[in-house]
Amino acid sequence: MSxxxxxxxxxxxxxxxxxxxxxxxxxxxxxxxxNGENALAKMNQITPDIVILDVMMPGLSxxxxxxxxxxxxxxxxxxxxxxxGSTRDGIDGMKQGAFDYLMKPVDxxxxxxxxxxxxxxx
Amino acid sequence: xxxxxxxxxxxxxxxFIGKVTASLSHDIKNILAIINESSGLAGDLLTKGDQxxxxxxxxxxxxxxxxxxxxxxxxxxxxxxxxxxHSMDEEASDSDLNDIIxxxxxxxxRLARLKGVGLETIxxxxxxxxxxxxxxxxxxxxxxxxxxxLDLPAKKSLITITVKQNKDDTSIxxxxxxxxxxxxxxxxxxxxxxxxxxxxxxILMDEIGGSVNFIKSQSGNTITLSLPLKPP
Numbered sequence: 001m002s003x004x005x006x007x008x009x010x011x012x013x014x015x016x017x018x019x020x021x022x023x024x025x026x027x028x029x030x031x032x033x034x035n036g037e038n039a040l041a042k043m044n045q046i047t048p049d050i051v052i053l054d055v056m057m058p059g060l061s062x063x064x065x066x067x068x069x070x071x072x073x074x075x076x077x078x079x080x081x082x083x084x085g086s087t088r089d090g091i092d093g094m095k096q097g098a099f100d101y102l103m104k105p106v107d108x109x110x111x112x113x114x115x116x117x118x119x120x121x122x
Numbered sequence: 123x124x125x126x127x128x129x130x131x132x133x134x135x136x137x138f139i140g141k142v143t144a145s146l147s148h149d150i151k152n153i154l155a156i157i158n159e160s161s162g163l164a165g166d167l168l169t170k171g172d173q174x175x176x177x178x179x180x181x182x183x184x185x186x187x188x189x190x191x192x193x194x195x196x197x198x199x200x201x202x203x204x205x206x207x208h209s210m211d212e213e214a215s216d217s218d219l220n221d222i223i224x225x226x227x228x229x230x231x232r233l234a235r236l237k238g239v240g241l242e243t244i245x246x247x248x249x250x251x252x253x254x255x256x257x258x259x260x261x262x263x264x265x266x267x268x269x270x271x272l273d274l275p276a277k278k279s280l281i282t283i284t285v286k287q288n289k290d291d292t293s294i295x296x297x298x299x300x301x302x303x304x305x306x307x308x309x310x311x312x313x314x315x316x317x318x319x320x321x322x323x324x325i326l327m328d329e330i331g332g333s334v335n336f337i338k339s340q341s342g343n344t345i346t347l348s349l350p351l352k353p354p
Contacts, residue, residue, distance in 0.1 A: 012152050018159035025166050056148070083151045084144075084204065104151060105158035105197060 005029045005046065006115070009039040009065065010054035010081065019052075022108055028115075036060025040068055043076075050115055051078045053098075055089045063093055070097040077118035081106060133213055136258065140210025147204040154196050161189040202228050209257040219251040219260075219292060219349075223283055226264040234281060237272050239298075244284040251285060251292060255330050255349060263326050267296045267334075267345045270319045274343060276300035291332075294347040301342040 006028055010016045013034055020030040031046055033039035036059055039051070051069060055062035066078055080101035082089040090101030099118045102111060165186045173179055205225050209217075227243045234241040253260075264283070271281050278298040286293040320336060327334045331350040337343070 012156060015152070015156045015159055018156065018163050022159065022163050022166055025163075083148050083155065105155035105193065108162055 003029070004050065004115070004119070005031065005048045007031045007033060007039065007042060007046065007048035007051045009033045009036070009051065009057075009062070011035055011057045012054070019106075019108075023112075026108075026112065028112075036062070036065040039065055040072075043069060043073060047073065048076065050118055051076060052111070052115075053078055053080055054104075055080050055082045055093065055101075056084070063089070063096060066093055066096055066098055075122060077122065079111070079114055079118060136210045137212075140207045140258075143207035143210075144204055147200050147207060151197065151200050151204070154193050154200065158190065158193045158197075161186055161193065165190070206261065209261055213256050214254060215257060216252060216254050217257045219253045219285060219294075220246065220249065222253075222257050222260050223264065223285065223294065226261045226268075227283055229261075230265050230268045234268065234272060239272060239278055240280045241268065242280065242282050244282055246285045246287075248287065251287060253292060253349065253351065259326055259330050260349070263323055263330075263334075263347060264294065264296070266319060266323050266326070267347065270323065270345065271296060271298045271343055273319065274298075274300070276343065278342075291351060292349045294349065295344060296347070297344040298342050301340055 006023060008016050008020055008023075008030055009032075011034055016032045016034065020032050023030050031042055031048060033042050036057055039053070040060075042048075043051075053062045053065060057065075060068075062080060066080070069076060069078055074097070077099040078093075078097070080090055080093040080098045081104050082093075082101055083104040087101075087103075090098075090103070093101055099121065100114055102114060165183070167173070168176075168179060168183055168186065176182070202225060205221075206229065209222070209225075223243055227241055231241050268281060268283075271278070276298070278300040280299045282297050282299075284295050286295060320334070323334050327347065333348045335346040335348070337346070
């Protein structure tokens with residue numbers, strides 16, 4: 001998984017920075033964005049290998065961001081994070097082109113496994 | 123007209139409670155996600171080579187594991203709260219009855235445990251039982267049935283819930299094992315509060331087009347809820 005560049009998008013700053021640090025400890029390069037607008041701007045600057053995207057964010061929602069990513073960079077896999085109790089958001093996201101979804105809180109090993117699967121699917 | 127207004131008001135009130143509860147449970151989940159990551163990061167740092175000389179390494183690792191276990195426990199409770207809150211979204215919706223039963227049993231387990239009674243759901247052959255009805259009311263009725271059996275004076279150690287699909291309806295069967303624990307309990311009287319509870323359950327079941335049948339026999343107490351496939 002080293003040399004992989006991941007964009008983490010979530011409005012919960014502490015969640016994103018801590019997850020980013022944990023991924024970095026495992027040799028994964030990370031960039032963070034705290035809202036949808038910022039995420040789309042970073043997409044153009046860094047072209048990540050994978051995007052990890054929270055569904056419920058103020059402003060542009062995760063599903064709005066997903067739609068725009070799929071329009072500009074359709075080959076980049078997006079893994080959604082959903083904090084809701086139901087799987088509805090995740091399934092809706094997969095219908096819109098997300099590779100898969102995980103429920104929050106995430107197990108880091110599950111996240112890395114999912115990222116591996118996403119990279120293999122490219 | 124007045125009755126229709128009252129009903130609409132009640133629906134709106136329940137939907138409001140559901141919406142607020144769902145929103146708060148989402149916030150709690152986000153906090154748990156941060157604690158989970160922070161504890162995970164602490165665990166990552168504790169396993170690094172430079173921590174080998176730390177005299178508190180073993181205790182810190184133990185504390186960290188305990189934190190992660192409590193986060194998992196918290197997440198399960200919040201998930202239940204969130205699902206319960208969303209069951210108030212709509213008066214009648216397509217739901218999986220197995221999901222409703224599992225959720226209610228999970229919520230009622232603590233109440234049963236406090237009374238020293240186990241609560242188990244018996245899996246059915248069908249993984250999904252589609253039903254179009256009011257999930258919130260079904261949860262309320264099911265919880266009420268469990269409370270009813272728990273309040274009966276007969277000693278019991280286990281309450282089981284199972285589902286039977288019939289041609290025109292679906293039955294939820296809630297039984298206790300009072301006969302095994304105390305064989306002579308079958309003739310014991312029902313407490314007044316339980317009688318009121320049964321009246322309440324009958325009213326609720328009537329509202330969703332179903333019926334309640336309570337049988338008190340030597341083989342234990344059984345409540346059968348007959349649910350229509352569609353609401354009235």
